[in-house]
Structures are given as structure tokens and as C-alpha cells.
Amino acid sequence: MSLPHFSTKDRILHAAEELFAQQGFASTSLRQVTSRADVNIAAVNYHFGSKDNLVNEVFRRRMDEMSQRRLDALHAALEQSPGQLEPILAAFVEPALAMARDRNGGGAFIRVIARAYAESNAGLRKFLSDQYGHVPREFAKAIAACVPSLGKEELYWRLDFLSGALTYAMADFGLIKRPAGVTEAAHRQRAAKALIRFVSAGFNADAT
Template identity: 55%
Template sequence: MQTSPHTTKERILTAAEELFARHGFDGASLRQLTAAAGVNLAAVNYHFGSKDRLIEEVFRRRLDQLNGHRMTALSRIAGQPQTTLEDVLAAFIKPALELSHEGSGSLFMRVLARAFAEHDDTLRRFLSENYGHVMRQFTVEFARLLPDLSKEELYWRVDLVTGALTHAMSGFGMIQRKSDVTERMHREQTAEHLIRFAAAGLNAP
């Protein structure tokens, strides 16, 4: 029985995500990848063409969905007089935390953290060109709600909020889920604390 191309492609992406999370982009070899995915190098080249392209597709698979949910949530509240800073933060934070707690989502968050930690300029440029518009639209709404902040100060604060979210999503923090707390409850607690913390930081004098 032949394996469908879609299944093969997904298997390669899943194996790549796990290897990149564990070893980093340079540390994970194509030989390791083909062994983990149960495919040959020709299959990787057929579906992706290069390792750089494979890395990009690992990000697209998760970030297209994540940012789609973020933009849908933002569209419901942007520009509304009753919208609060906490509402906008919830639209930005909650979809990310939901992804990080779904299946292998936490693995991807470690991959995302590595993208920033390893200072890969090519990958950063890819993320900026393809997903930077999402952050810009959220920043427009933050600016509307925080008119006294300069553009530079606002960008500093939003960048720090994004870093705190990435840390919370990666599962590297000191606060781990207790055995008597469900995944959903832990996610909601994390969101509540992070939104409160981020709002205080954005609102600081």
C-alpha cells in the first residue's frame, strides 16, 4: 500500500519539528530527519527542495493557523469604544496558549523560541515578512488604547510582552501544571496571569 504525498509531507514536518525543538536548526541533520520520518532524502527534496524551505514550512504549518485565530479575535474588538487593553491582550495571548497546549504544540513553541535564540537572520526575515503584519495590527490597537506612549516606548513594551508569551508557551518556566489541575485550567490560569502582567507593563508610567 502506497503512502499518500500528504501523509508523507506531514510525517516529515512532524519529525522535523521534534528534531528542531530538541537539537536546533543546525544540530538536526537531514539524515536524522529521514530516519525519524521513515522516508528517504528524495522525499524531503521532492516536498521541500531544501532544509531552509523545510524549516519555513514547519513554521507555516503552525503560524498560519495561530495568526488566523488571532486576527479573527482582533477583528471583533478593534476600534470599539468598549475595548480594553486586556481584551486586545487576550486576543493575542489566548490563541497562542491554546496552540501550545494542543498535542505537539509545545514542541513547536520550543522551535519558535530557538528561532529567536539562535539569531538566524534568514529565518527572522521570513517570520517578519510573512507574519510581521499581525504584530503591526495589534500594535495599532495598543497605540489607540495607550495614546500617551511614544512609538518607540510602545514597541519596547510590546516586544517584552511577546518575549514573556514565548517563554510561557515554551514550557520552560518554573510554574508547571500541578497533577490535580487540568490542562485547560492551567492554560486559563497562565492566560489570566500573563494578561494581567502584560497590561500592567504596557500601562506603566
Template identity: 60%
Template sequence: MSNPHFSTKERILSAAEDLFARSGFAGASLRQVTASANVNLAAVNYHFGSKENLINELFKRRLDELTAERTKSLNKALATKPVSLESILEAFVAPALHLASDRGGGQSFVRLLARAFAEQDQRLRRFVSDNYGHVLKEFAKAIHQFVPELQKEDLYWRLDFVSGALTYAMSDFGMIKKPPTLTEEQHRANAAKQFVRFAAAGLRAP
């Protein structure tokens, strides 16, 4: 038997994700979300309480999954000898690119993520930092052993640049599009390989 509460909540989240990605957080109203999800406003209030909570939940459902995959990949990389800077970076990059290629909503979320950066939503950035910042710290700790000469501030500057470039790559805004001869998986693997080379060179720079 289907769960009507679950299906209603998911419809609201999917509609909101698509609308916010296209129109921005301020540009799309809750009434537009409810119309797109074919629910009434009371359903949004029941499941989320406010527009802010709805936006937080949008990020939470995707970032919880991404965080789990990154943590799993990092632990695997650290357990596989010899450990390298490239293997740690791949654990950070590959799950993100996999999410970006997910046509079941992942692509809309990536556009939403890019919009959050572009709009400089400080409240949302704080929410992401408070709930998922520990993952970046774990990667920073693992990466630092390969670039021990970097001061902590320099390391975090470079990781910030890597994260920003990855968001750009996830959004598929760049010049490199998937060649017709490659599958999505092959194109994603090539993108990850190229990105890891780029990020490793930047982290190792004097």
C-alpha cells in the same frame, strides 16, 4: 482514499519539527530527518527543495493557524463593547497558549520557536517578520488607543518584551506548573489571565 503525498509531507514535517526542537537547526541533518520520517532524501527534495524551505514550512504551518486565530480573536474583541486593553491582549495571548498546550505537535513547535530565538537565526526571524509582522502591527494599532501617550518606538519596545515573555510562558520553562487539581484548560485560562495583567501593567507604565 488517503493521499500518499500529503502523508509523506506531514511525516517529514513532524519528524523535522521534533528533531530541530531537540537538536537545533544546525544540529539535525536532513538524513536524520529522513530516517526519523522513514522516507528517502528524494522525498524531502521533492516536497521542499532544501533544508531552508523545510524550516520555513515548519513555521508556516503553525504560524498560519496562530495568525488566523489571533486575527479572529482581535476582530471579536474590537467588536465587543466596551473594548479594553486587557481584551485585546487576551486576543493576542490566548491563541498562543492554546497552541502551546496542543500535544499533537504544538509543544514541539513551541520548543522550536524558543530555539529560534535563542540561536538568533536572523534569516528565520526575517522570514517570520516578513510574513507575519502585519499581525503585530494590527495589535499595536489596537493597543495604542489605550496608551496614546507612548511614542511608537516605546510601544514597539514594550510589545517586543511582551512577545518574548509570551514565548517563555509558552515554553513552560517557568516555576509555575499545572496543579494536579486543575485541567489543562483551567491552567491555560489562569496563565492567560495572569499574563494579561502583567502585560497590561507594563504597557501602561509611565
């Protein structure tokens, strides 16, 4: 598969993302990546240095933008709707759903995320924690101010449940499919509203 309109680096990332989504990280070789991207192995070594770095960069090119959008939306929510939980949850949910519906590989990246959950890759998990762990911590702090009765452990449990439900919604393989005549944007908005309403009730439920 040739992608001549992309830069060499983007072609490698695009090919790697598709292969990681299809086969996983361990089962994908650099030779397969170079074949799909129509480049030689020297190009991979030049741009990334190693397969581990390539894996990290596949995440970075999506996660950097999504994380910044989440934080920008969070800061806006805190300024415009202080003390309200649902705008905070919307800041977490909506950028992720938008990224999942990105026609330029968003669906493949969701499968890559699923691979990261399923495969044991300590290096990748450390990279994600080091680079993006501050984002859920910022949200945890904001949510805690809205539900001060929750202890830290219970709060983090519920934030993990939110992340799991969101990943499932992003994958779009649940019971609810986009009805005929409904645009992708409208379907995404309905999904976001339903998830936010559901998770808000979960955060506000009494801890036992």
C-alpha cells in the same frame, strides 16, 4: 520512528520539528529527518526543495493558524470591546497558549521557537518577518489607540516584553506548575488571565 497515519509531507514536518527542537537547525541534517520520518531524500526534495524551505514550512504549518486566530480574535475584540486593552491582549495571548498545549507537537514547536531566538538564521528571521510581521503591527496599532500617551518606540519595547513573557509562559518551565486536579485547559486560562493582567499594567504604566 514511523508515523504511518500521517501523509508523507506531514511525517517529514513532524520529524523535522522534533529534531529541530532537540538539536537546533544547523545541527539537524536532512538524512536525520528522512530517517525519523521513514522516507527517502527524494521525498524531502519533492515536497520542500531544500532544508531552508523545510525549516520555513515547519513554522508555517503552526504560525498560519495561530496568526489567523489572533487576528480574528483581535477584530472581534475591537468590535465588541472598543477602547479596552485587556481584550486586545487576550487576542494576542490566548491563541498562543492554546497552540503551546496542542498535544500534536505543540510543545516541540515551542522549543523550535526558542531555537529561532537563540540561533543566528537570517533567512528564517526574514521569512518570519515577511510572513507574520503584519500581526504584531496590527496589535501595536490597536494597543496604541488604548494608550495614546505611549510613543511608538516605548510601545514596541512593551510589545517585545509581552512576546518574551508569553514565550516563557508557553514553554511552561517557570515557577508555576499545573497543580494536581487542575485540568490543562483551566491551568492555561489561569496563566492567560495572570499574564494579561500583568502586561496590561505594564502598558498602562507612565512612560519616562
